[in-house]
Amino acid sequence: MDHDLWSKIDSLPFEFNIKFSLTIKRNIKNIYNNILEIYSQNNIEVVYLPNIPSADEKLLYSVAKRQGIKVNFYEEGVNLYADLIKKNKFKNFIKSFLLGNKYRLYDKRENFRADKVYCCFPEKYSFKNYSKINQIKLDFSLGELERKKLKNLDIETLILSRPVSEDNLISFEREKNFLKCFFENYNLDRKKTYIKFHPRENEEKKCFIKSNFKLKELPIELSGLPAEKIVLSSDIKRLIGYSSGTLAYASELRNIEAYSFLEELPKESFELKQVYDLFKKEFKKINFIKL
Secondary structure, three states: OOOOHHHHOOOOOOOOOHHHHHHHHHHHHHHHHHHHHHHHHOOOOEEEEOOOOOHHHHHHHHHHHHOOOEEEEEOOOHHHOOOOOOOOHHHHHHHHHHHOOOOOOOOOHHHOOEEEEEEOOHHHOOOOOEEEEEEOOOOOOOOHHHHHHHHHHOOOEEEEOOOOOOOOOOOHHHHHHHHHHHHHHOOOOHHHEEEEOOOOOOHHHHHHHHHHHOOEEOOHHHHOOOHHHHHHOOOOOEEEEOOOHHHHHHHHHOOOEEEEOHHHOHHHOHHHHHHHHHHHHHOOOOEEOOO
């Protein structure tokens, strides 16, 4: 299959609001038809989706189900385990009405049915929306050269940054003030503390963090690697982050101090609140930073 096929489909925002529904309605039909064309021309029999709450994947799911194509869910971070679908029946009804029958909105995760679910922790998958669930083991090993570079850095603490303000989960001012408060109250050895930025984080924020808190950024040879590979293939003592799946994997798969910022932020974002609740319930080895 041509791997550039999906680039022909316009991306949608993670979640629609009612105002956006009014402006996007005419584009939904085109996107729907593009997906249908790709499925038909390539004789697609199974679709694998990792993030069903997103608008893009709801469309991929909807077209597949209407065409009798099997849908499987697979793990790509903790979103698979968290209920990130907002349960506002009135708003969902209005948005469904505005968008028409080409795009279905649901108020329950269970309404998205999978033939199979592939995940690392089947016992933590709480949704009864599948015919069969399969446990998988992910390969987090590093190559020899990458392992040597990582060992030479002598990392004690790794901070996993996240585009929380870029994704409008909290404001940039709130993020800056929160980080200031954290570094004032927690005494970390800055010589052995590194930060790994997310690709979507902007340069203004990166400069602010590095200049104000004197943190080292991972070298370019390592910064592009999945954080799980870095953490699970090293002797890093402490891992700090927001809602990263790496916190969950590290806390379950190796002996490490895993800390999340989420206890200070859940009321400000539906998504952060849902992942916070998931961590508290299912990944109990994660500690929560209190300021």
